Amino acid sequence: MNSQPPASHWIAGRAVEDTSGAPLPVRYPATGAVIATLREATPAVIAQAVESAAAGFAVWSRTSPAARGRVLRRAAELIRARGPELARLETLDTGKPVSETRVADWPSGADALEYFGALAAGLTGEHIELGGDFVYTRREPLGICVGIGAWNYPSQIACWKAAPALACGNAMIFKPSELTPLGALKLGEIFAEAGLPEGVFNVVQGAGAVGAALVAHPAVAKVSVTGSVGTGRRVYARAAEGLKHVTLELGGKSPLIVFDDANLDDAVGGAMLGNFYSAGQVCSNGTRVFVQQGILARFLTRLAERTEAIRLGDPLDEATQMGPLISQAQGEKVMDHIAAGKSEGAWLLTGGERAAPEGFADGFFVQPTVFAEVTDTMRIAREEIFGPVMCVLGFGDEEEVIARANATEFGLAAGVFTADLARAHRMVARLRAGTTWINAYNLTPVEAPFGGVKASGLGRENGHAALDHYSQLKSVYVGLGSVEAPF
Ligand code: NDP
Numbered sequence: 001m002n003s004q005p006p007a008s009h010w011i012a013g014r015a016v017e018d019t020s021g022a023p024l025p026v027r028y029p030a031t032g033a034v035i036a037t038l039r040e041a042t043p044a045v046i047a048q049a050v051e052s053a054a055a056g057f058a059v060w061s062r063t064s065p066a067a068r069g070r071v072l073r074r075a076a077e078l079i080r081a082r083g084p085e086l087a088r089l090e091t092l093d094t095g096k097p098v099s100e101t102r103v104a105d106w107p108s109g110a111d112a113l114e115y116f117g118a119l120a121a122g123l124t125g126e127h128i129e130l131g132g133d134f135v136y137t138r139r140e141p142l143g144i145c146v147g148i149g150a151w152n153y154p155s156q157i158a159c160w161k162a163a164p165a166l167a168c169g170n171a172m173i174f175k176p177s178e179l180t181p182l183g184a185l186k187l188g189e190i191f192a193e194a195g196l197p198e199g200v201f202n203v204v205q206g207a208g209a210v211g212a213a214l215v216a217h218p219a220v221a222k223v224s225v226t227g228s229v230g231t232g233r234r235v236y237a238r239a240a241e242g243l244k245h246v247t248l249e250l251g252g253k254s255p256l257i258v259f260d261d262a263n264l265d266d267a268v269g270g271a272m273l274g275n276f277y278s279a280g281q282v283c284s285n286g287t288r289v290f291v292q293q294g295i296l297a298r299f300l301t302r303l304a305e306r307t308e309a310i311r312l313g314d315p316l317d318e319a320t321q322m323g324p325l326i327s328q329a330q331g332e333k334v335m336d337h338i339a340a341g342k343s344e345g346a347w348l349l350t351g352g353e354r355a356a357p358e359g360f361a362d363g364f365f366v367q368p369t370v371f372a373e374v375t376d377t378m379r380i381a382r383e384e385i386f387g388p389v390m391c392v393l394g395f396g397d398e399e400e401v402i403a404r405a406n407a408t409e410f411g412l413a414a415g416v417f418t419a420d421l422a423r424a425h426r427m428v429a430r431l432r433a434g435t436t437w438i439n440a441y442n443l444t445p446v447e448a449p450f451g452g453v454k455a456s457g458l459g460r461e462n463g464h465a466a467l468d469h470y471s472q473l474k475s476v477y478v479g480l481g482s483v484e485a486p487f
Pocket residue numbers: 148149150151152153175176177178179206207208209210211212213215225226227228229230231232234235248249250251252282283284384386412452456457
């Protein structure tokens with residue numbers, strides 16, 4: 001279990017320690033055992049990381065895009081070659097079962113490195129003809145970009161931010177969540193092995209204050225944060241003082257709408273994927289499942305059967321389907337919402353209790369939980385729970401469900417299950433969300449832009465769209481004639 005890395009930070013292509021930083025114990029969520037002890041970045045470490053990134057940027061921004069792409073693709077290959085080792089580390093860092101971390105976390109990070117590695121050489125500007133004189137545009141990097149990650153997909157988030165940033169020629173300083181600091185350090189090592197010049201990718205550890213110091217640093221050009229709406233607001237306000245570019249990937253309370261004509265097992269499967277994967281700790285989860293009255297009873301029966309068959313337990317056992325929540329604090333927050341659901345009169349269809357798989361009494365496991373007969377005003381239907389808690393709400397027709405689905409401050413994602421494709425497209429056009437699915441849920445291939453509207457965020461990750469958020473256009477006017485000045 002011991003997962004102690006060589007040092008806490010990764011700066012200028014090597015492991016760096018400053019023993020005067022406050023200790024940061026890293027716990028395996030399934031047992032609470034301390035698997036590593038790191039140190040928070042001190043102001044000296046932050047200064048060193050910024051200096052390193054500036055030096056890295058000077059080299060990398062002048063490296064040809066094709067050469068940059070080769071390094072990213074080599075890093076993707078190294079990640080794939082080390083699949084089992086990295087999946088185990090991700091499981092120890094997050095508590096998520098290896099059956100997930102093997103297929104979803106690092107592999108999705110490798111996809112991003114491969115995809116943006118392939119796009120790097122294709123970055124171009126344009127030529128604008130003026131009938132003699134002309135303008136061309138240069139797509140230039142922003143400079144030093146700061147990435148700040150949440151704890152639910154630590155390595156995927158690090159890769160999703162680093163891949164487009166580096167493809168465009170930027171340097172990055174990444175600060176993982178203090179709960180899950182190990183994956184990003186591994187990514188630093190992998191990049192070095194893949195041939196990334198020193199200083200282009202740096203990792204510093206610490207809690208919110210370290211992130212805040214990076215956001216405020218005058219040498220930083222851009223910040224991309226994945227986290228809660230509250231953190232997003234604070235980061236946005238601080239970045240605004242320095243007029244910095246910002247990408248915000250924040251929380252949600254997304255609607256998943258099931259019509260009477262939907263394939264029952266697909267809809268139930270989609271709802272389970274969108275509520276129970278990663279023990280429900282997924283930002284885009286469809287936590288408000290609206291089910292049309294004609295299919296509601298059958299939907300609930302099938303959902304209860306399949307939910308009760310979910311195997312909780314040892315995250316390192318391949319057969320386990322659900323692990324613990326990330327921490328005691330997150331577990332208590334989830335149980336508080338479950339208590340609110342019970343007291344507000346929702347029907348607890350299944351689950352609703354803490355679970356204690358044998359040998360894991362100190363992990364915070366929560367039974368996969370379904371509340372039915374939920375109403376729009378209940379707390380469980382309004383607030384992001386970030387745990388394995390699904391709310392099922394009945395509805396009558398399209399107009400009603402669109403109005404109710406959109407009645408939220410969030411707008412990250414939405415899904416529709418129906419056999420009527422005209423209706424499906426009509427619905428997604430009216431759903432106020434950045435990412436939507438038809439007869440599927442929570443699939444986030446790197447080729448597709450991902451992000452939210454309203455309080456769920458700003459900007460997009462993945463897809464070609466991400467390149468726009470890590471580069472800026474310079475217009476170059478070229479005069480071919482003599483200058484006609486009116487003076
Ligand atoms: P937090 O908002 O608590 O933290 C996110 C990151 O921001 C952490 O690294 C945190 O550091 C850091 N941070 C906290 N305060 C500040 C600050 N003032 N300035 C700079 N950085 C700061 O989120 P969680 O880690 O609890 O993650 C859960 C949340 O993330 C959920 O709301 C979820 O919906 C959202 N999320 C969104 C996704 C998306 O793509 N839209 C994907 C995944 C999660 P530390 O934790 O070390 O204190």
